[in-house]
Amino acid sequence: MLMGVDGFALTPTANFLAYPKLHDECRFPPGWQLVARGEMIDALVLTAAVPDNALRTILAHIGDPLVPIVSLVPDERQGIDAGGQGEQFAWERAYAIQAKLRELPGSIRHSAEPEDILLARVYSRDQGLVPILDSGARDLVRYPVAGMLDNVSELAAGLDHKGYLRRRFFDRLFCCPQCRSAHLSVREECHSCRSANITEEVVVHHFQCAHEAPESQFRSHGGFTCPKCARPLRHIGLDYDKPGSITRCLECGSINDKPAVGFKCIDCGAHHAPDQVPARTWYAYSLTAVGQRRVLRGAADESVPAQAGFDRFQLLLEHTRKEQREFGSPYQVANVTFANRSVIAAQDLRLWEQSQQLVGDTLHSALREVDAVREHAEGFLILMPRTGPHDAARALQLVAARIRGVLKVDPGFRFTLVDDVALEGFCSRQG
Amino acid sequence: MIELDAPLVMLGQFDWATWFSMFWFMVLLEVPRYTLSAISVFAASFARPTVPTPAEQRYLDGLKLSVVIAGHNEADAIERCLRSLGEQTRRIDEIIFIDDGSTDGMREIIHKYRLLGQIDIALSNQVRSGKSASCNLGFSLARGDIIINLDADCSYDCDAIERLIEPFIDPRVGATTGSIGVRNYDYSAVTAYQAIEYIVSIGMGKRALDMLDMVVCASGAFGAFRRGAIHQVGLLAPGPGEDFDLTLRLRRCGWKIRFAANSWCFTDTPATLAALVRQRRRWDRDTLRTRLRKFRDTFHARRRRFALLETFEQCEWLVMNGLVTLVFPIYVAWLFLCFGVGALNILIAVALVYLVLDAIGFLMALAICRRYSAAMVWAVAPYLLTFGLYNGVFMRCVRLHAYGEEWIYRASSRDSYSPSRVSHQAHWKR
Numbered sequence: 001m002l003m004g005v006d007g008f009a010l011t012p013t014a015n016f017l018a019y020p021k022l023h024d025e026c027r028f029p030p031g032w033q034l035v036a037r038g039e040m041i042d043a044l045v046l047t048a049a050v051p052d053n054a055l056r057t058i059l060a061h062i063g064d065p066l067v068p069i070v071s072l073v074p075d076e077r078q079g080i081d082a083g084g085q086g087e088q089f090a091w092e093r094a095y096a097i098q099a100k101l102r103e104l105p106g107s108i109r110h111s112a113e114p115e116d117i118l119l120a121r122v123y124s125r126d127q128g129l130v131p132i133l134d135s136g137a138r139d140l141v142r143y144p145v146a147g148m149l150d151n152v153s154e155l156a157a158g159l160d161h162k163g164y165l166r167r168r169f170f171d172r173l174f175c176c177p178q179c180r181s182a183h184l185s186v187r188e189e190c191h192s193c194r195s196a197n198i199t200e201e202v203v204v205h206h207f208q209c210a211h212e213a214p215e216s217q218f219r220s221h222g223g224f225t226c227p228k229c230a231r232p233l234r235h236i237g238l239d240y241d242k243p244g245s246i247t248r249c250l251e252c253g254s255i256n257d258k259p260a261v262g263f264k265c266i267d268c269g270a271h272h273a274p275d276q277v278p279a280r281t282w283y284a285y286s287l288t289a290v291g292q293r294r295v296l297r298g299a300a301d302e303s304v305p306a307q308a309g310f311d312r313f314q315l316l317l318e319h320t321r322k323e324q325r326e327f328g329s330p331y332q333v334a335n336v337t338f339a340n341r342s343v344i345a346a347q348d349l350r351l352w353e354q355s356q357q358l359v360g361d362t363l364h365s366a367l368r369e370v371d372a373v374r375e376h377a378e379g380f381l382i383l384m385p386r387t388g389p390h391d392a393a394r395a396l397q398l399v400a401a402r403i404r405g406v407l408k409v410d411p412g413f414r415f416t417l418v419d420d421v422a423l424e425g426f427c428s429r430q431g
Numbered sequence: 432m433i434e435l436d437a438p439l440v441m442l443g444q445f446d447w448a449t450w451f452s453m454f455w456f457m458v459l460l461e462v463p464r465y466t467l468s469a470i471s472v473f474a475a476s477f478a479r480p481t482v483p484t485p486a487e488q489r490y491l492d493g494l495k496l497s498v499v500i501a502g503h504n505e506a507d508a509i510e511r512c513l514r515s516l517g518e519q520t521r522r523i524d525e526i527i528f529i530d531d532g533s534t535d536g537m538r539e540i541i542h543k544y545r546l547l548g549q550i551d552i553a554l555s556n557q558v559r560s561g562k563s564a565s566c567n568l569g570f571s572l573a574r575g576d577i578i579i580n581l582d583a584d585c586s587y588d589c590d591a592i593e594r595l596i597e598p599f600i601d602p603r604v605g606a607t608t609g610s611i612g613v614r615n616y617d618y619s620a621v622t623a624y625q626a627i628e629y630i631v632s633i634g635m636g637k638r639a640l641d642m643l644d645m646v647v648c649a650s651g652a653f654g655a656f657r658r659g660a661i662h663q664v665g666l667l668a669p670g671p672g673e674d675f676d677l678t679l680r681l682r683r684c685g686w687k688i689r690f691a692a693n694s695w696c697f698t699d700t701p702a703t704l705a706a707l708v709r710q711r712r713r714w715d716r717d718t719l720r721t722r723l724r725k726f727r728d729t730f731h732a733r734r735r736r737f738a739l740l741e742t743f744e745q746c747e748w749l750v751m752n753g754l755v756t757l758v759f760p761i762y763v764a765w766l767f768l769c770f771g772v773g774a775l776n777i778l779i780a781v782a783l784v785y786l787v788l789d790a791i792g793f794l795m796a797l798a799i800c801r802r803y804s805a806a807m808v809w810a811v812a813p814y815l816l817t818f819g820l821y822n823g824v825f826m827r828c829v830r831l832h833a834y835g836e837e838w839i840y841r842a843s844s845r846d847s848y849s850p851s852r853v854s855h856q857a858h859w860k861r
Contacts, residue, residue: 191545203556203568207856210563210669212556213571228567228665238856243532243556243564246572255572257542257554 014042014098019058022047026072029091037061043094046071046083055079056148065117065147066109066124068097078137079147081125100124105298118155119164121145122287123295129156129285131170138267140173140182141282156285164291167283174277176265177349183266184277188259190249194271197250198259202242206233214246278349313374313383320385321420329385332392332417336363337379339412355407362406366399381423382415389417457781462788468639469792475642476799480693487600494596496521497575497658501529501565502583506537513549515586521593527552527569528583532559561849562651563667570666575658580674582652585698586614594694595655605660605686606649606678609694610637612802616811618702623814624821625700625707627793630803630811633692634796641690645744648675649688653696660686671848672717679726683736695802708829715833716843722748756830785819793818 015035022034026047035041044058044067055077059069070093074084082093101109101124108116122129125145129152134142139153146152159165175182189196204224205212211228218224224233224240233240247259263272287295320331338359345352363373363380372383384392393415400413451458483491498516502508509528516523528541528550541553552572556565570578577596581587588594591609598607610633616626640646649656651674664680667673678688701707722745728734729745766774793815797803814821836842844854 203554205556205560205564205568205853207853208669209665210561210567210667210673210853211571211665212560212564212568217571237852241558241560241852243558243560244554246554255552255554256545257538 014095015040016043016045016094017041017058017062018045018047019050020048020054031095032091041067042098043067044069045090045094046073046075046080049073049075052077059148065149066101066120068094068101068124070094078142078144080144096126097124100126104295107298108295114149114151114155115159118146118149118152119159119287119291119295121147121149122165122285123292128287129165131282131284133171138181138183139175139280139282141171153282156283159291160283160285164288164294165285166288167285170282170284172279172281174263175280176263176268176270177272177276177278178270179265179268181265181267182280185264185266187262187264188247189262190247190252190254191256191260192254193249193252194260194262195249195251196262198247199250200245200247200259203244203246204233204240205243206231206240208239212243214248215242275348275350278353313372313381316372316385317383317423320383323385330388332384332387332389333423334382334384334392334396334415335379335418336382336396336413336415339414340410341378341412344409344411351409355409355411358406359403359411362403363399366402367395392417454777454781454784457784465635465788465792469635469795471642472635472638473795473799475638483597483600490600491596494577494599495524495575496577496579496592496596497525497527497573498523498579498581498592499527499529499566499569499573500581500583501531501562501569502533502537503531503559503562503565504533504535504537505583506533506535506540508584509537509540509544511586512581512583513544515589516581516592517549518589519587519592520590521596523579523592524575525551525573527573528554529565529569530555531562531565532556559850561670561853563670563673563849564853566651566673567666570661573658577655578658578661579655580651580653581696582698585611585652585696587653587697588695591653591694591696595653595691598689598691599655599657601687601689603685603687604657604689605681605684606654606656607689607691607694608637608646608649608654609691609696610634610800610802611650611653612695612697613700614697615699615702616807618699620814621704621707622700622702623811624818626807626811627789627814627818628822629700630800631789631792631796634800635792637690638692638799641692644687644740645747646688646690647678647682647744649678649681650674652698653694654678656681657686660684669849669853670717671713671843671846672721675717676721676725679721682741683726683738692800711826711829712833712836713843713846713848715830716837716846718748719753719834719837720841720843752830753834756827756834759827760831782819782823785823786816789818789822790815 013031013033015033016028017037017039018034022028022045028034028045032043041062041064044062046055046069050058059065059079068081069079070090071080071083072087072090076083081097082090101120104120104123108120111117111120118129122145127145129143129145131141131143133140141153143152143156149155156165156167160167173182174184174186176184187196188198190198202215203212204215204218206218206226206228208231209226209229211226213227215224217227218233218240225231226233231239236242244257247256248254261274263274263277264270265272317333320329323329324331341352344355360373360375360380363382367373367382367384370385374381374383382396384395387395396415400415403413404410500512513526516526526549528544530537530541530553532555538555541550541555544550545553552569554568554572556568566580570580577599579592579595595607595609598604611629612633613622613626613629615622617623637646654674656677660681661677664677664684666677668676668680682688701710722729726745729741731737732742763774763778766777770777793812797808833842845851846854848854
């Protein structure tokens with residue numbers, strides 16, 4: 001029985017595929033037409049709880065990554081655009097998505113490029129690429145709007161870099177350095193053997209004889225008796241107090257003040273110390289005006305600088321080159337790398353991440369406003385307009401000294417001044 | 432105005448009887464004790480040092496060592512202490528650090544070193560419990576055969592631990608203590624005087640006591656204890672003076688206490704006169720309380736575990752320390768009563784004799800110890816000229832004051848060394 005769907009009407013007829021099948025008593029809104037498998041469809045309507053593999057099979061059969069999927073029963077799985085909010089909502093949602101999809105040019109609507117698909121899905125779902133926490137996801141985070149696309153966060157980061165999406169912080173989650181799963185069990189454990197089989201015990205101090213020991217040594221029949229002087233301990237604050245506690249490992253017998261914290265990966269079983277566990281930052285994304293134009297026109301808008309992050313460096317580089325050609329002003333581009341990167345990262349990945357961030361901040365504060373910094377996989381590129389090679393080397397030596405003063409570890413700061421040919425090759429590799 | 436050569440002229444004019452009538456205090460009470468012990472120690476120092484046999488060395492190597500360090504607000508000292516422990520020639524099986532309710536970040540620092548693997552057990556009292564209780568917690572958790580009690584503000588020679596445990600070859604030995612030197616000897620005149628005092632008392636005094644089996648204090652800053660022995664006597668009693676008290680109890684139970692003269696620890700002594708007086712008053716009060724109150728039954732010949740050596744040791748202290756301190760002001764008053772202003776000449780003459788004795792004792796101690804650098808000797812040597820005044824007059828007055836306040840007011844039970852809630856219960860509630 002379809003309730004309350006008489007309030008809207010569809011102008012063009014839309015085809016939908018009901019899966020597994022439309023029940024006899026089920027009605028669908030006017031303007032929708034049930035079609036058989038194999039025909040072109042505008043929406044997939046799930047009428048019952050469908051197994052994952054069946055859903056994947058039917059989606060593969062349909063072959064359209066943008067098609068709206070709505071469920072008439074509660075369903076919160078990845079790729080389901082509406083489920084559990086009522087049948088009317090499901091039909092309205094399917095229609096709204098389909099209407100947005102009709103606005104797309106063919107080059108985007110039928111593109112097989114993951115970036116185009118992601119942009120089109122974000123546009124057609126009209127709600128941004130918002131992550132949600134999901135205990136079923138390996139990363140603990142998923143983007144419902146992204147549908148069945150893989151590597152969504154990487155794709156989104158690329159689109160953000162190009163200026164089509166704008167990111168904002170969502171959450172920062174630890175992940176296993178071995179298998180990258182975020183299914184980590186954070187637990188208190190023994191410092192020595194890393195067993196979680198530990199117990200905490202209060203320490204008792206008997207004032208009169210100065211005996212201080214774990215509480216278990218004082219316990220007697222129904223009360224406390226000092227194991228040293230055999231006096232009963234009756235009154236806390238007068239006879240005795242409890243100044244601290246100890247943690248005892250029931251496996252190896254090791255004793256300490258506080259338990260250690262460890263991370264155990266539920267997926268691969270690996271154990272890691274806290275300083276070895278990297279944190280991954282997750283972002284929510286929204287479509288920018290540039291991204292919207294990209295989606296609606298089907299090609300990059302040449303009049304607008306799309307790659308905002310890259311372009312600042314690139315634009316300054318172009319401008320500096322032009323200045324050199326016209327006025328003979330020298331400029332230098334330095335490639336900064338870190339010799340000890342792999343060693344530090346192997347010992348303490350988080351320390352390296354923090355150090356790298358600190359290096360970036362130090363570079364920005366130490367260099368002039370006219371200089372530009374661009375981060376790359378191995379380090380940083382630094383553009384220094386109106387600077388000769390000697391001045392650049394001196395400035396970079398000062399920067400190196402400042403970095404050594406700021407960082408806890410020596411990252412092995414190295415720099416080389418690169419010429420135009422090497423720079424082009426470098427940019428093309430990084431790009 | 433006293434003529435400068437008057438004392439010497441006067442000394443030359445006296446016959447033996449007059450000499451004795453004026454200098455009986457020195458002749459009877461001080462010279463025999465110190466000169467005889469000094470000569471015997473000096474003579475013994477020429478004997479060949481004993482080296483453990485291979486079997487004994489195997490026994491020593493098989494001993495498990497636990498180091499227990501308890502401290503309150505000693506965050507700044509920990510690194511130096513751990514660095515010197517890390518350099519030890521003898522393996523240390525376990526280092527236990529107890530932070531006794533510190534407010535200077537000591538807790539975080541010991542946890543940092545535990546994470547670095549330099550400390551095995553790091554525990555903290557949320558509220559201060561006192562040195563005895565903190566050490567007792569460490570002692571009760573220590574698993575070593577020998578438990579070494581150290582102070583966080585001390586540093587140690589690289590072979591200090593190895594030498595400290597050597598006397599445990601003898602199964603009758605329950606505790607050992609090592610030599611303590613002054614690290615900040617050049618900080619002030621007060622520290623220089625203490626450096627001389629330590630040189631003489633460690634180099635001569637403790638060695639003499641060790642020869643007579645009369646070592647009565649295994650220092651809490653640098654002492655090693657056989658695990659079974661300290662558990663037998665019930666660990667440390669409430670302070671202050673807990674190390675002295677523990678040692679006396681060990682001796683009563685028949686354990687020998689040995690002085691490991693070649694095992695060296697260095698510490699910073701009080702740098703101001705006020706701090707020194709405070710420290711010595713506490714030490715002297717504790718000594719009096721422990722000896723004459725807690726262990727007064729040493730003099731009872733009919734007590735269950737009467738030991739002649741213990742009684743002799745107590746008597747020796749009573750005469751050579753307690754009596755000398757009490758008699759000294761009487762002696763000075765007597766001099767002035769009998770000789771008027773001429774007493775000054777006598778006192779100056781006494782000081783001259785002391786100066787000679789001090790210089791000889793100092794040089795003998797240096798020769799016996801062979802541990803002090805020439806720089807240190809040159810730095811403290813000028814203070815020898817007035818060391819007699821410091822040791823023979825000033826410190827004696829401090830001691831007299833401490834004995835008075837302890838005997839009359841039981842001042843040691845109100846000492847801030849332990850938290851008031853603890854000391855009140857420990858000393859007043861019986």
